[in-house]
Amino acid sequence: MAFMELRDVVCRYGRHVVLNEVSLAVEAGAFCCLLGPSGCGKTTLLRLVGGYIQPEFGTISLDGQNVTGWPPEKRGIGMVFQNYALFPHLSARENVGFGLEARGVPAAERRRRVEEMLDRIRLAPGERGRKPRELSGGQQQRVALARALVIEPKLLLLDEPLANLDRHLRERMRDELRELQRRTGVTTILVTHDQEEALSLATQIAVMLNGRILQVGAPRELYERPRIPAIARLLGDANVLRVAEARDGSLFLECGLTLGSDGLACPPGAEILFRPERVLVGPAASAHPHQARGILNGLSFMGADQIFDIGLAQGGSLKVRAAPDVLPSARIGDEVSVAVDAANAWVIPEPDPDWVATSPEEEAHGAA
Amino acid sequence: MAPHKPSSPLQALVLAAPALALLLFFFLVPALLLGRVSLYEGGGQSGFGIGGSFYKPGTWSLHAYRDLLTDGYFRSILAFTLKFCVAEALVTVAIAYPMAFLISRMPGKWKLAAVAVVTLPKLANVLVVIYGLKLLMGTTGMVNQFLQAFGLSAAPVDLLHNLTGTMVAETYLILPYAVLILIVTLDRIDPSLAQAARGLGAGPWRTFWRVTFPLSMPGVALVFFLSLIFAFGAFVSPHLMGSPEELTIAVDVQKQTFENLNWPRGAAEAVIMLATLIVIALVWQALTLASKRARRET
Numbered sequence: 001m002a003f004m005e006l007r008d009v010v011c012r013y014g015r016h017v018v019l020n021e022v023s024l025a026v027e028a029g030a031f032c033c034l035l036g037p038s039g040c041g042k043t044t045l046l047r048l049v050g051g052y053i054q055p056e057f058g059t060i061s062l063d064g065q066n067v068t069g070w071p072p073e074k075r076g077i078g079m080v081f082q083n084y085a086l087f088p089h090l091s092a093r094e095n096v097g098f099g100l101e102a103r104g105v106p107a108a109e110r111r112r113r114v115e116e117m118l119d120r121i122r123l124a125p126g127e128r129g130r131k132p133r134e135l136s137g138g139q140q141q142r143v144a145l146a147r148a149l150v151i152e153p154k155l156l157l158l159d160e161p162l163a164n165l166d167r168h169l170r171e172r173m174r175d176e177l178r179e180l181q182r183r184t185g186v187t188t189i190l191v192t193h194d195q196e197e198a199l200s201l202a203t204q205i206a207v208m209l210n211g212r213i214l215q216v217g218a219p220r221e222l223y224e225r226p227r228i229p230a231i232a233r234l235l236g237d238a239n240v241l242r243v244a245e246a247r248d249g250s251l252f253l254e255c256g257l258t259l260g261s262d263g264l265a266c267p268p269g270a271e272i273l274f275r276p277e278r279v280l281v282g283p284a285a286s287a288h289p290h291q292a293r294g295i296l297n298g299l300s301f302m303g304a305d306q307i308f309d310i311g312l313a314q315g316g317s318l319k320v321r322a323a324p325d326v327l328p329s330a331r332i333g334d335e336v337s338v339a340v341d342a343a344n345a346w347v348i349p350e351p352d353p354d355w356v357a358t359s360p361e362e363e364a365h366g367a368a
Numbered sequence: 369m370a371p372h373k374p375s376s377p378l379q380a381l382v383l384a385a386p387a388l389a390l391l392l393f394f395f396l397v398p399a400l401l402l403g404r405v406s407l408y409e410g411g412g413q414s415g416f417g418i419g420g421s422f423y424k425p426g427t428w429s430l431h432a433y434r435d436l437l438t439d440g441y442f443r444s445i446l447a448f449t450l451k452f453c454v455a456e457a458l459v460t461v462a463i464a465y466p467m468a469f470l471i472s473r474m475p476g477k478w479k480l481a482a483v484a485v486v487t488l489p490k491l492a493n494v495l496v497v498i499y500g501l502k503l504l505m506g507t508t509g510m511v512n513q514f515l516q517a518f519g520l521s522a523a524p525v526d527l528l529h530n531l532t533g534t535m536v537a538e539t540y541l542i543l544p545y546a547v548l549i550l551i552v553t554l555d556r557i558d559p560s561l562a563q564a565a566r567g568l569g570a571g572p573w574r575t576f577w578r579v580t581f582p583l584s585m586p587g588v589a590l591v592f593f594l595s596l597i598f599a600f601g602a603f604v605s606p607h608l609m610g611s612p613e614e615l616t617i618a619v620d621v622q623k624q625t626f627e628n629l630n631w632p633r634g635a636a637e638a639v640i641m642l643a644t645l646i647v648i649a650l651v652w653q654a655l656t657l658a659s660k661r662a663r664r665e666t
Contacts, residue, residue, distance in 0.1 A: 052563050072566040085564040089582050098578070099568035131663075151568060 001064065003028035003187055004049065004155055009058030011044055018044045019055070020211040026189060026204065031181055033198035034191045035234065036208035042191045043082075045208070046157050049189065050079050063154050073102070078148030078186075079157040083164070084140050086132035092143045093118070093128045099151035117150040120180075138169050145177075149184060156181070158190040162197060174200060195235045199223060207231050210355055223275075225346055230356045232273045232348065237319050239279065240348070243270050250290070251342070255316025258290045260342045271348045276321035278344035281308060281336055284326075288339035294318065296334045310338055399642065406432050406635035422631040432636035442620075442637070449600060449616045456538050456599035457592045460546045463539065464591060468550030483551065490544045498608050501537055502528060529611045537605035542598045546591045553587025554580070586659075593652045597645060617641050 002025035011019035018041045026032045034042040047053050049060060051072035059068045067075055078099075086095050093114055100110045118128055121142040132140055141161060148156060161177070162170045178201055181188050192198050198205050199219045206216045215227045226232040229240045243266055245252040251259040251266060259272075266272070285291045297317065298309030301324070308320040308330075318338060327336065381388075408423035409431055436442045471482045489497050504510050507524040515521040527533055557580060565575040603618040617637055625634035 050567055052567070072563065073569045073571055075567075076569070077567060079564070079567045081560045081564060083558070083560060085558065085560040087561060087564075087579055098565065098570070102565075102569040102571075102574055147564075147568065 001061065002026055003030075003063060004189070005061045006045075006049070007059045007061075009045075009048060009055045009060065011041075011048060011053065011055050018211055019048070021058070022211070022213050024206055024213055024216065026187060028187055029185050030203050031178075031188045031190070031201055032204045032206060033202035034189065034206050034208055035193070035195060035198040037193055037234070040208040041211040042193075042208050043159055046079075046159055046189060046191050049155070050077050050157050051075050075155075076151070076153055077155045077157060078151055078153030080141075080144045080148050080159065080161050082159045082161070084132070084144040086140055086144055086147070088132055091129045091131055092123060092135060092139075095132065095143055096147045096150050099147065103151065113150055117146045121146045137165055138173060141165065141173060142176075145180070149180070149186065153186060156186045156188040158188065160191055160193070162192075162194075177201065199235065205235075207234055209234070226273065226348065228350050228352050228356070229271055229273070229348055230352050237276045237321070239274050239276065239318050240271050241274075241316060243268055243272060253316075254314060255312045255318070256314035257292045257312060257316075257318075257338070257340065259340055259345060260290055264342050264345065264347055266347045271351065273346045273348055274340050274344055276307065276319040277305075278340065279318060279320040280339045280341070281310070281320050281322050282327040282330075285337040285339040288337075288341075291337045291339040293335055294338050296330055296332055296336050299330060299332060308336070310336060312338075402635050402638055402642075405631050406639050408432075408632045410630050410632045422629055429632075432630075432632035435633065436636055436640065445615050445617055445620050446640075448614070449602075449618075452534075452538075452602070452606075452614070452616060453596050453599035456535065456542070456602075457595035459535065459539055460542050460595040461588060461592055464543055464546035464550050465588065467543075468547050468554055471547070472551050472554040483548070486547045487544050489540065494541065494604050495608075497540065498537055498604060501533075501540060501609070505533060505536065528609060531610070531614055533609035534602075534606045534614045537609040538599055538602050541605060542595050545598075546595060549591050549594070550584070550587050553584050553590075557583045589652075589655065593648065596648060600645060600648070601641065 004024075004026040006022055006024045009019055009022045010017070022041075022045060024032075024045075034045060036042045044053065048055055049062075051067070051070055051074070054069060059066055061067060062075065062077075072079075087098065090098065096117055097110050097114045100113060105113070115128075123139060123142060123146075127135065127139065132143070135143065141164075145161070158177075162173055165173060174197060181201075190198075190201060202219055204216065205219055205222050207214045207222065209230060215222060215231055222231065223235050226235065229238075232238040232240055241257065242254045243251055244254045245268055246266055249260065251264060251272070253259070253272065264272075280288055292312060294310040294312045296308060297311045298307075300307045304324065305321050306324055306326070308318075308322060308327075310318045310320060312318060320338065327334075330336065405423065407428055407430070408425070409427040409429040410423055467486070471479055471486070474482055492500075502509075505527040506512070507526070507528075509527075511527060512521075512524045515525060527536070561579055561583070562575050565579045566572075570578065600616075601618050602616050603622070606614045606616045607619050607622075618641070621634050621637045621641070624630050624637060628634075
């Protein structure tokens with residue numbers, strides 16, 4: 001049995017099914033990211049693990065014990081809330097010491113462990129007596145993390161911990177978070193809607209949509225071999241194109257592109273994924289046996305790379321990510337060549353099920 | 369925060385003028401008149417009404433105040449009023465807090481209903497409410513029937529025309545405000561704070577005393593001072609539900625003015641009441657400022 005395991009968990013708010021027979025296993029020491037759009041039920045799942053809400057059906061086990069129905073204080077789980085939920089009337093030091101106090105840890109040991117933890121998150125000694133509102137966003141975030149970690153939890157739950165930070169700080173905190181998790185080795189579940197965050201932090205990603213877990217796997221696996229098109233799109237920019245015909249060792253796509261079909265078993269009507277960075281453009285494509293011509297509809301130069309939006313003859317369009325020195329003098333309206341290596345394409349095994357395509361309003365209706 | 373537009377003092381004055389005029393006319397002017405009346409010599413033959421011995425016109429005297437300060441009768445009334453209002457404030461907080469706590473945790477529909485029930489007494493006339501209480505609490509009233517039916521008391525308990533009756537009635541009159549203020553206070557506390565405390569290993573009890581209660585202190589203090597001020601001016605409940613033992617200053621003002629026809633004395637008592645209320649308000653103000661400063665400094 002895995003360290004943390006959910007089995008067939010169902011959760012409803014009124015008639016709205018927030019979690020629909022969800023099962024998930026997280027191994028000890030893993031960093032699991034729950035990734036999905038807002039309203040997909042990921043926060044509800046996290047709260048369920050923490051014991052803040054109880055499932056209607058299903059079981060939750062932790063460290064070999066069935067903890068279904070246990071109140072949060074019995075579970076020994078550390079949680080960092082999205083708004084940090086620091087106690088506004090207590091200092092940073094008292095906030096971190098709260099969990100130890102509740103556990104009846106003697107004052108001397110408590111003080112030692114609190115200071116140690118605050119050293120670890122690098123909060124300056126002069127700032128430790130301050131109230132949360134006198135700390136910066138990044139400091140608050142670190143104090144919340146310290147408060148959750150100091151109790152040496154069996155499991156660390158993080159609810160969009162980086163969402164309230166500006167971009168620069170977010171990237172730094174992401175590195176710190178990864179480092180802290182690696183050093184403490186605490187099993188962690190993080191909720192996010194940011195695929196970059198999930199890909200860069202997780203050892204295991206669980207993709208959620210409309211109250212279900214659709215696919216669980218390592219970041220690379222999910223990115224390269226998604227089960228359905230919706231997952232492909234959730235994990236980053238994706239060209240998902242339909243196969244029109246397979247003939248003479250070639251795949252003809254509806255958009256007009258052709259691929260060598262060596263090694264790709266693919267019936268007509270199937271969908272093929274290739275990531276923008278896998279599409280060849282310009283001189284590299286011209287030399288390719290299966291090149292196609294397209295019109296440059298959009299171009300954004302990002303410094304480290306550039307994104308081309310290329311319209312194809314049959315009406316489809318391709319997103320292409322290329323190195324900054326490719327087609328340096330290209331202008332919108334130019335004709336360019338594109339090509340894809342069959343080795344870099346992934347035939348998506350299943351089409352999107354009907355329930356994936358619900359309206360965004362309905363999705364937003366669930367717990368954010 | 370709302371956008372702040374700089375305005376000149378004159379603009380501010382113009383904007384505040386209607387409110388200021390109202391305050392001036394309906395509070396300051398009567399208060400000054402009251403002050404003047406308290407400085408007449410008593411026992412004159414002027415004014416109106418039968419016998420007309422309200423005060424001696426055209427005199428200036430501190431007679432009324434001297435009488436009050438040397439008079440054991442008034443001092444006992446003042447002492448009772450102060451004790452009464454402090455006790456009332458404590459009782460109100462003690463009853464309103466658990467009520468507000470329960471209501472703030474109710475699901476939406478129930479909460480609305482509960483708030484309606486709590487505010488209902490305020491929609492009825494005070495006298496109707498008090499006479500209703502009299503019916504309930506009389507020797508043959510529902511409360512006594514209940515006590516006897518369950519064998520909690522052999523004989524009817526006197527609940528009216530004593531301190532119990534007065535306290536019950538006064539609490540009943542203040543409670544809706546207190547509960548509403550505390551519901552708002554508790555609702556404004558981020559629920560994730562209590563959850564965080566639970567997650568860190570604190571049971572419901574520790575969570576309440578270490579997190580919820582300290583965070584609700586501003587509301588508790590407000591309710592305490594508000595009840596203090598209400599109860600200090602209590603008139604209806606001691607007048608209708610109490611006995612001559614439960615004599616508050618407000619009741620005595622009425623007695624001096626309309627029964628003893630001693631206007632200077634009644635006015636002097638009213639002035640002392642007003643002064644005490646101003647002192648309470650200043651203490652409240654000082655405490656609020658001090659706690660704000662403490663919050664900024666730490």
